[in-house]
Amino acid sequence: xxxxxxxxxxxxxxxxxxxVIPGIDLKLPRNELTVFVGPSGCGKSTLLKLIAGLxxxxxxxxxxxxxxxxxxxxxxxxxxxxxxxxxxxxxxSVYENMAFALxxxxxxxxxxDAKIKKVAATxxxxxxxxxxxxxxxxxxxxxxxxxxALVRNPEVFLxxxxxxxLDAALRVDMRIEIAKIRENLNATMVYxxxxxxxxMTLADNIVxxxxxxxxxxxxxxxIYNNPVNKFVAGFLGSPSMNFINFTAxxxxxDFCTLKGPGVxxxxxxxxxxNTLKSGDTACIGIxxxxxxxxxxxAGAELEFKTYAIENLGDHTLLYGHVGESPCVLKVDPYTxxxxxxxxxxxxxxxxxxxxxxxxxxxxxxxxxxxx
Amino acid sequence: MRKSLIExxxxxxxxxxxxxxxxxxxxWAVISSLKTPSGLFKIEYWPHSFxxxxxxxxxxxxxxxxxxxxxxxxxxxxxxxxxxxxxLAAYSLSRVEFKGRSALLLTILAVSMFPQVAVLSGxxxxxxxFGLYNHxxxxxxxxxxxxxxxxxxxxxxxxxxxxxxLEQAAIMDGASPWIILTKIFLPLMGPSLVTTGLLxxxxxxxxxxxxxxxxxxxxxxxxxxxxxxISGASSFENPWGRIMAASVIVTVPLVxxxxxxxxxxxxxxxxxxxxE
Numbered sequence: 001x002x003x004x005x006x007x008x009x010x011x012x013x014x015x016x017x018x019x020v021i022p023g024i025d026l027k028l029p030r031n032e033l034t035v036f037v038g039p040s041g042c043g044k045s046t047l048l049k050l051i052a053g054l055x056x057x058x059x060x061x062x063x064x065x066x067x068x069x070x071x072x073x074x075x076x077x078x079x080x081x082x083x084x085x086x087x088x089x090x091x092x093s094v095y096e097n098m099a100f101a102l103x104x105x106x107x108x109x110x111x112x113d114a115k116i117k118k119v120a121a122t123x124x125x126x127x128x129x130x131x132x133x134x135x136x137x138x139x140x141x142x143x144x145x146x147x148x149a150l151v152r153n154p155e156v157f158l159x160x161x162x163x164x165x166l167d168a169a170l171r172v173d174m175r176i177e178i179a180k181i182r183e184n185l186n187a188t189m190v191y192x193x194x195x196x197x198x199x200m201t202l203a204d205n206i207v208x209x210x211x212x213x214x215x216x217x218x219x220x221x222x223i224y225n226n227p228v229n230k231f232v233a234g235f236l237g238s239p240s241m242n243f244i245n246f247t248a249x250x251x252x253x254d255f256c257t258l259k260g261p262g263v264x265x266x267x268x269x270x271x272x273x274n275t276l277k278s279g280d281t282a283c284i285g286i287x288x289x290x291x292x293x294x295x296x297x298a299g300a301e302l303e304f305k306t307y308a309i310e311n312l313g314d315h316t317l318l319y320g321h322v323g324e325s326p327c328v329l330k331v332d333p334y335t336x337x338x339x340x341x342x343x344x345x346x347x348x349x350x351x352x353x354x355x356x357x358x359x360x361x362x363x364x365x366x367x368x369x370x371x
Numbered sequence: 372m373r374k375s376l377i378e379x380x381x382x383x384x385x386x387x388x389x390x391x392x393x394x395x396x397x398x399w400a401v402i403s404s405l406k407t408p409s410g411l412f413k414i415e416y417w418p419h420s421f422x423x424x425x426x427x428x429x430x431x432x433x434x435x436x437x438x439x440x441x442x443x444x445x446x447x448x449x450x451x452x453x454x455x456x457x458x459l460a461a462y463s464l465s466r467v468e469f470k471g472r473s474a475l476l477l478t479i480l481a482v483s484m485f486p487q488v489a490v491l492s493g494x495x496x497x498x499x500x501f502g503l504y505n506h507x508x509x510x511x512x513x514x515x516x517x518x519x520x521x522x523x524x525x526x527x528x529x530x531x532x533x534x535x536x537l538e539q540a541a542i543m544d545g546a547s548p549w550i551i552l553t554k555i556f557l558p559l560m561g562p563s564l565v566t567t568g569l570l571x572x573x574x575x576x577x578x579x580x581x582x583x584x585x586x587x588x589x590x591x592x593x594x595x596x597x598x599x600x601i602s603g604a605s606s607f608e609n610p611w612g613r614i615m616a617a618s619v620i621v622t623v624p625l626v627x628x629x630x631x632x633x634x635x636x637x638x639x640x641x642x643x644x645x646x647e
Contacts, residue, residue: 052539052543054539074542074543074545075542075545079543081539081543083536083540084536085536087534087539088540089537089540089541089555091558100541100544100546100554101543101544104545104546104550148544152544
């Protein structure tokens with residue numbers, strides 16, 4: 001049965017003064033896959049180990065299915081974990097690797113055999129059951145590691161950067177495979193990654209972490225379309241969102257116009273009421289694919305100077321500056337652009353964000369498509 | 372790059388010089404053991420006749436068979452006891468966080484700095500109190516003093532190199548520390564166990580001072596003491612032939628052991644030296 005995982009004011013402090021998690025409240029919904037993302041050192045792996053019980057909380061409570069497991073041992077929590085390095089027992093065959101936990105919990109031989117055969121069949125490992133881990137390829141090892149966790153029928157399934165050791169092509173295959181496994185699995189999954197594609201494609205919920213704090217939690221598209229602040233906005237998406245600095249010129253209740261280097265015309269941006277004053281520095285956030293590019297400046301809103309061009313076949317990336325802010329544009333690959341060309345830009349009106357001096361998103365999200 | 376002729380000649384000269392320096396004493400012991408007492412005083416680099424009387428003599432005229440058996444028991448039990456204690460110690464020193472861990476490790480290393488003579492009289496009292504005087508158990512116990520420090524150090528270093536995630540995976544699978552140690556770590560430590568065990572065996576096999584002090588009768592003696600105390604028919608005769616024969620006999624088991632475990636020793640000593 002899948003279980004809900006809940007953090008109540010959980011903190012983790014190493015050696016009395018290194019604060020990794022300053023105090024977190026978080027509820028991971030039952031039977032859903034939650035992805036923890038964030039830059040390295042944001043505490044995502046620590047959170048996972050706290051759920052697993054491999055690390056002890058410094059303060060606060062962890063509840064699994066409503067039960068306080070803060071001081072329970074890892075094996076009492078009904079949890080299985082897949083490690084970044086797979087951590088297969090090198091001297092045991094695939095079969096023995098999968099049987100290890102079941103043997104310890106004194107499961108009957110026939111039951112162990114039946115469970116392993118079933119899991120091996122779903123993971124296409126049947127013909128490798130007698131092999132040692134060193135005789136397997138990276139992808140097969142990864143599947144064994146997943147299989148070892150699956151045979152235990154966990155309520156909570158933890159994955160710590162499971163695909164980071166695979167090469168790019170295999171990573172795509174395994175990502176799809178994990179998505180498939182997940183469909184037939186009745187478990188709450190927690191997945192740690194720094195790969196935003198994995199986060200976007202696999203997650204029911206994304207939790208964006210920074211310095212041990214939750215910046216935003218929500219459905220992937222919700223976070224992609226309505227980031228609460230500049231950090232979240234810049235973290236998801238590749239190439240990441242452009243941030244163009246400006247000064248608020250005229251502000252009305254829920255509109256502002258901007259001025260600054262590179263700004264050509266007085267376009268009005270919708271903001272939450274009374275969030276910007278005239279003269280405030282702020283920035284516009286806009287994704288590379290949400291900017292219309294034109295040759296020449298007639299009728300354009302921003303002036304863009306190209307300094308590098310990357311043609312990727314299906315699209316072309318133009319690197320350059322608007323005023324002093326670096327800016328990337330995603331354009332069709334058929335129009336010819338040249339270095340040091342000056343181009344005119346228009347911002348698509350449904351897709352921009354406005355960030356204030358505290359980096360909070362003050363753009364009016366009513367403009368944006370809801371997920 | 373091809374070496375020039377001179378370089379190759381110099382290399383071979385060096386190899387031969389080193390080989391002669393290290394192998395000649397053993398070769399000399401072998402040919403001396405095959406000579407008659409009178410033949411010993413002629414300098415011959417090649418043996419002309421093979422006389423086995425020295426080998427027969429040490430077994431018939433003194434309890435050398437018993438001495439060899441004693442040595443095997445002492446060295447064997449030292450290895451078993453030492454590895455058992457060292458594996459447990461290494462697990463806690465490498466895997467369990469506790470206060471004063473590195474201080475303890477240094478203390479263990481410091482123990483091996485004491486010269487044996489310094490602890491001799493205290494150890495003698497200890498062994499008499501335990502009633503182990505003139506008994507192989509006394510030797511096994513006292514040999515821990517110089518075998519444990521290096522076995523603990525070697526095994527601790529090796530266990531530290533085992534990936535932490537392996538242990539965490541076992542914890543998630545519900546394994547207790549005892550199961551982690553016996554089912555996960557020990558099978559992976561084969562080479563290092565062989566290496567450290569063999570080094571402990573050699574140290575115990577060759578030990579002289581404790582063996583001399585803590586035994587009394589000739590049937591409790593180990594081989595090094597027995598060899599040291601071989602005496603001739605009169606006090607004016609030093610039976611070099613028999614001493615050499617006995618030395619050759621006790622060296623052979625070590626050579627065989629080292630040859631058998633050769634591969635393990637090398638991989639044990641270099642394990643983790645480079646990333647695999």
